[in-house]
Amino acid sequence: MNRKTKGDYAMLDIFKQIPLYRFLQYCQEESRLPRTILDCGAGGSQPPLSLFRTYGYETNGVEFDPKQLELANEYARHKAQLLHIQQGDMRHLDFASESMGFVYSYNSVFHMRKADVQQSVSEMKRILMPGGLMFVNFLTVNDSRCGQGRDLGKHEHEQFDDSVPVIHSYYEPGEPDLLFSDMEILYKEDRVLERIYEGEKIRQGFVDYIVKKADA
């Protein structure tokens, strides 16, 4: 396979993280910002940073889980893309303040307790340039799994995914507004979706934010 064919193939992927197409659209409209972007929770078998790379962004990603990190890097090698995804903890980002035009975390922050989510969002704000854009989404109390598992308080629950213990923190749809009180909310979407997953109908609840850091 030559380089051109590889590039075309990357372009033709449809990324399953659909709301990030909207974020990309908002990013594309911010013509004064450098095309630098950080993904917090960047791992998995189809890393969405690849979409941003295809559109010319310089990408960086941090991923806590070594297995998810390896899957993402395998994908990047296969697509011959330099995505720069490394092991890291979004509660302590190893990037300079105001160093990125854009930052996002998709389906990721809610795997921590709410205090850790707050710290992670603070870190994302710190590394974002003035005028920069951020996407973050949250699980909501409309999710059918909300209430299941040991309750740690504030709709934080200890649950199991494929026998592996995980934290899921659920938010009232307006609750994350408080995390962005120093930013401009450009877009917010409260959504409840029903789909077939492994033969069963499931109901999921999310609220997605696109927010902008104040200009200097």
Add this chain to the structure above:
Amino acid sequence: MNRKTKGDYAMLDIFKQIPLYRFLQYCQEESRLPRTILDCGAGGSQPPLSLFRTYGYETNGVEFDPKQLELANEYARHKAQLLHIQQGDMRHLDFASESMGFVYSYNSVFHMRKADVQQSVSEMKRILMPGGLMFVNFLTVNDSRCGQGRDLGKHEHEQFDDSVPVIHSYYEPGEPDLLFSDMEILYKEDRVLERIYEGEKIRQGFVDYIVKKADA
């Protein structure tokens, strides 16, 4: 501009009709169906059929409004894509029964009264092959404009967009289920979004469906 550059440019567009990326993803997974697709309400300055064309689909579209039709065809000429968008009425589709693998109508059907929506959905079902997929979305009563304008009954309202009279029909989030009682609902998303539009914060409510026609 040579042909290759034109093709790349088309590929690099981000289509504002974000939920259609998800529909495209579902379509791509149906490997046994022919790549033929019809858009009902296909006009406008960025016709999403272009996205499907880029992914190799044979496209057809109908558009009621000659002005929107012209905008779409201008786009297609600019991108050097053959999209086959024609003037037409989705209540009476001029296509053979079971002739399309896929059909969709995005942000369109709710500009008619509910009886006409029902007739249009019936037509879309008719031209769809057994096992084929359909995307349709609806305005919901959660939209901030629901209740405004002359009430024609059943949350059907006569309103004005830029001084032009239009019908908007609003649905309870579960109400369109009835239109798909003979189909399998693969995906359904009830969403309320807030965004800045022309300097004002607006609230919109939609429910999106991806449904499958029963196999023969």
